[in-house]
Amino acid sequence: MTAQVIDGKAFAAEVRGKVAEHVARLKEKHDLVPGLAVVLVGEDPASQVYVRSKGKQTTEVGMKSVEHRLDADTSEADLLALIDTLNKDESIHGILVQLPLPKHLNEDLVINSIDPAKDVDGFHISNVGLLGTGQKSMVPCTPLGCLMMLRDHHGSLSGMNAVVIGRSNIVGKPMAQLLLGDSCTVTIAHSRTKDLADVVRRADIVVAAVGRPAMVPGDWIKEGATVIDVGINRIETEDGKTRLVGDVDYESCAARAGAITPVPGGVGPMTIACLLANTLTAACRANGLEEPEGLTA
Ligand SMILES: Nc1nc(=O)c2c([nH]1)NC[C@@H]1CN(c3ccc(C(=O)N[C@@H](CCC(=O)O)C(=O)O)cc3)C=[N+]21
Numbered sequence: 001m002t003a004q005v006i007d008g009k010a011f012a013a014e015v016r017g018k019v020a021e022h023v024a025r026l027k028e029k030h031d032l033v034p035g036l037a038v039v040l041v042g043e044d045p046a047s048q049v050y051v052r053s054k055g056k057q058t059t060e061v062g063m064k065s066v067e068h069r070l071d072a073d074t075s076e077a078d079l080l081a082l083i084d085t086l087n088k089d090e091s092i093h094g095i096l097v098q099l100p101l102p103k104h105l106n107e108d109l110v111i112n113s114i115d116p117a118k119d120v121d122g123f124h125i126s127n128v129g130l131l132g133t134g135q136k137s138m139v140p141c142t143p144l145g146c147l148m149m150l151r152d153h154h155g156s157l158s159g160m161n162a163v164v165i166g167r168s169n170i171v172g173k174p175m176a177q178l179l180l181g182d183s184c185t186v187t188i189a190h191s192r193t194k195d196l197a198d199v200v201r202r203a204d205i206v207v208a209a210v211g212r213p214a215m216v217p218g219d220w221i222k223e224g225a226t227v228i229d230v231g232i233n234r235i236e237t238e239d240g241k242t243r244l245v246g247d248v249d250y251e252s253c254a255a256r257a258g259a260i261t262p263v264p265g266g267v268g269p270m271t272i273a274c275l276l277a278n279t280l281t282a283a284c285r286a287n288g289l290e291e292p293e294g295l296t297a
């Protein structure tokens, strides 16, 4: 079997199209422009690339985009003061503080100072608790994007065996919650899991989110399974150039899977599209307006 390639880039463009339509309607009917603020602390060049493409896509769908670039040695008090200002700013509906933060800053404290209603990353403890109890929340962008692709490919996920490799607060844990919400039987595997190969071999859905290049070989994949590759690892090739690879060994996994997401062009573009979708959702909720359909969990 050769897997169907799930085109995250094309799907993300579709999602952004839906967001843009809804944003145009908000503007026309309610004179409302959703606003997203991105806060970047320090100079990490890779982060700057993401921030730039987020800003560009935000503007393209008709939203307001604001960027705050702070020095790497910014104090916690100054960062919290900025977040407080953004929390109170009625033209801002979404706030994203780019992670990781420099080591002298307490990430949990900073994230939990964001107004949960504006927490478009879904990382605030209130949103984590709401998701875990099946209540309306802001859902983390990467898992939401993965869920959208899975629902689009399968229709119903009910009863499927899903294995999430990785237990981060950003991807693994919320991904597991979402799959459970769609009635999958969910296993969360991680670096200490025994017989990982056997665990993965039982899975109808494999979500790999560990940040280790090509760590899932094709012979772990059940024939026909769906493979969602969250990894974005920059590796050096023999000719000294760099290349992006995922957490699964693409060629061998694609040879056995029923469907697979590529890297790049899979989960990454969906993450940004879902950030825009979450900003739109937050703007609708803040104004007591109907939420867009199909753009939330
Ligand atoms: N608070 C917070 N929220 C985040 O969502 C967040 C973050 N911090 N810190 C950094 C990571 C990383 N991240 C990516 C999103 C999209 C691509 C993406 O679109 N990647 C392209 C390739 C880009 C390239 O060529 O480098 C792709 O996979 O096709 C990558 C990385 C969001 N992050």
Ligand SMILES: [Mg+2]
Pocket: 101, 102, 103, 104, 105, 106, 107
């Ligand atoms: Mg830190």
